[in-house]
Amino acid sequence: MNTPVIKAAPHFVPTGRRLVFETLPSTNTWALEHLNELGHGDVVWARRQTGGRGRLGRMWSAMEGGGLTCSVVLRDPSLTPIAANLGQMMACAVVDSLGSFGIAGMVKWPNDVMVDDGKMAGVLVEQGQACGDYVVGVGINVNLTEGDLKGFGLDRPAASMRTVAGRCYDVEAVLADLLTRFSDWMGKVRCDGLDSLWAAWSKHDWLAARPIRVLGVEGAVEGVYLGVDELGRLRLRLGSGVEERYWTGDVERVKIQR
16 A cells, blocks of 8 residues: 655645655646545645656656656645746745756746756646645656656656756655745735746746747747736737737747747
């Protein structure tokens, strides 16, 4: 039976627990299936994840010691007005955490984290059945080698803390720091609103002033990226000069023709 080791998680909320599994298919799936047994601030962490889910149906797996895969449980109806921004708060928390380990990360809308041209982290937020119930899943490539990353057969460039910095990291230390940063962002947004989040986003925006392609349910659209608006939507200026705004979509840079 795959049962968790339960530890205190003092860096997130006073009542939060850290449930540590050796292996799970998906921390988000487990958290959603056991949501009624979990409390606000509980963290589900799998040392090895075999069938994790990213955005748009992508897989996110992690070998033991190679990556950090965890899900933060939030059970608070007062979060509903900022539910659409939880993933962006987590992405900024990842950037802050990477910075504390000497790595310069950047955010990519809607909630990915890039280093140079490689994706290092992704976030997936899912809602439970009850009002105010959310699971914020995050995956960070920590100690994966170039060979590990190539072996996943990814369709886009990827990076890990190890490939960027040339050294290995304590995954549990990365987790503890990340939870502190996420807690900090939750506090900032609760007290000051979203303005501080967008200021940080703009400072670390991987897409800034670039021509991009947005792939949505109605197909692909190209234009110039104008940043995010006050709600966290992507702003895109089309060739006609018209500005469009998007809640969701898959984004990629478009090469500048010279």
